[in-house]
Amino acid sequence: MIEAVANLLRALNSETEPGQISLALCLSMIAGFTPVLSPHNLLVLLLVLVLRVNLSAFGLGWGLFSALAYLLDPLFHRIGLAILTAPAFTTLWTGFYNTVWFRLDRLNNTTVMGSLLFSLALFVPGLILFNLLIRRYREHILAWVKRTRLMRAFEATKFYEIYQSVSGWRGGAV
């Protein structure tokens, strides 16, 4: 865990493309919010492995969003129920319901549908926001943080040693 956090910090502090980190976080949002064994998460996993996104960011994001999903489940259920039972969409869902992929992914379940729609809806805004935040962090906060006494004290800790010793995933997103 410490290593993963160190990796993420290293990626944040390195020259890694911000998009690689924010895309990882957005993909982890889908995997974390929706039930872990949903078949669409195989596609997410494939994308995470094939696209050059930051794996540490994905791992940490997945854990974070999974924990958040427990709190958001009632919201996901309400969204899913509203969408699936909306009279305007009945014909659409009925058509999908008769397809294999829809049933295999249990998209007729209110929580699965709600969480998937919620995470997809936040995907692009999340990507833009995360990008922005990373850039802002690097431009304004990183230099300031390095100058603080706290950071200097931190540099003397074991955690910092680990951070320094992390060598894998060169460039942060191999």
Place this chain on the structure above:
Amino acid sequence: MKKWIRWKGLIAFAAAAVLTVVVWALVVDAVVRRTIEAVGTRAVGARVDLAEADLSLFPAGLELTGLAVTNPDSPMQNAVEIGHMKMDLDPGYLIKRKVIINDMVVAELRFNTPRKDSGEVPELAPKKSEMEKIDVAEVSKAVAEKVCGKFTMPALSQPDIKAILAEEPLQSIQLATDLEERIKAEQTRWEKELVRLADEKTLNEYRARVEKLKGTGGSFGAILGAAGEVHQLQADIQKDLNLLKQAQTTFTTDLKAYQQQVRDLSKAPLKEIDRLMDKYSLSPTGLANLSQLIFGEKLCGWVQTASDWYRNVEPYIGQVPGGAGGAPEEQEPLRGKGKNIRFAETPPMPDFLIRNLKVNAAVAAGNLTGKAKNITLDQHILGSPMTYAFLGKQMKPIASLSLIGTANYVKPGDPKNNARLNIKGLVLEDLSLVREDSFPLTLKKATGDLILNLETVGNAIDAGLKAEFGAVRFLADAGEPQTAIAEAIGSAISGVERFTLNAEVVGTLDAYTLDVTSDLDKVLKSSVGNLVNAEAAKFQAALKEQITYRLQGPVAKTQGSLAGLSGIEDELSKRLNLGDDLLKGVKLPF
């Protein structure tokens, strides 16, 4: 572009996928086996063991070997044991999370087989203290009695008259006592009335006034005055006489009514005897439906057991989860969170369906083979009813058995079931029919054929049983001295070598009537009818003697009271005669 693609990741994904498939192939059978055992154990409440499970993808199917389901009430016994079960699954529907079994073969199905070790799961076992309190046979009998009434054999011995009369208050005695009290009250009332009416003293006073008037003479004025007094005297006497006559008329009417009631007292014992005869004596009429009493309890118990089973199963097979079409419907998910929304399917298909089932079962009687089609809990979605046919040949107590039926829940609000059971060469042995101490009856042996037709529509049941038995041997052995009638019935029924039995069950599953007829009734009626008549006549004579004896005292008292009223009648007559004589003597003195 290369900056964004990580080809090694693709290789890693493929490797992970292959590894997953390999692991799945290696452990899936064990996982399936353990899942079936765990889920089954939780559902049954006792251990469910499975020796082997083999899940295959191409073709999709599942084979189970050595499935043993412990009887939760008897942990050293398996309720069901299946040697081998093979099912071909429809992979297309499996992906849609539906278990559609095209063909299922169940072989070596056995019931109530012994276990080597106990299948009890303490944390799931039912509370023993509660189970031990329940006597299944007694509960069954009680329920049968509740629905069909109590099957009580008529008394086969002459009842103890003194004991009967000690328990039965005789209405005729009460009637006599009441009548005596009323007559006494009437006498008291009339005695008071006599005081109010003109008596001998009053009449003598009238006589004195008459004598005085007769002595009146003299002047014309005196004569005229006497004439006025005579008229006044006549009017007074006439008034009292009228009251006396009116009282006599009323009294005569009342007296006649009481005399009639006293006469009716002699008839009261006859009604009493008839009532007690109906209640306590065995009559030939009572023998007319003896077959209902002999077979009724047993048959009712069987019908009730079948009815209870059906009612336990019916809520599941008659459930309506919906989803055949129309508006989307919410369903509680099996696990996890959220709700599954069900939409119309094309074509509609239930979540679970066995299209064809073949069963080879080893029951206690022998081997039974059967097949069934369209086994599902959602017939309204499938649109077809379940059909089944079982056949058994060369079984131990049965030469052949066939059961054909349909369970139609296509319209859940209007379920229809029909079944026809045809058994040939059924051998019955040691079947206890009547458990009364006074007349225990056992069917020691009988061989016969029977046809049972059953039909239910909604909650209504209509079933008919026709059976013919030959090589019959009844045993009516009380093990203690029996009455002549019990001996006669026992002797008659012991001589029966063949009989027919018809039973009709009509009504609803909660309240039905069971009508049993048999040619045994004719045999019993003709063989013991005269004996029953003679016994009944003896009982009647003894009853009449006892009742008459007990009634003698109260009737005598009533008659005595009635005699007391005669004195009042005499007194009224006497006063009227005196009055009439007096009135004749009152004339003008000129």
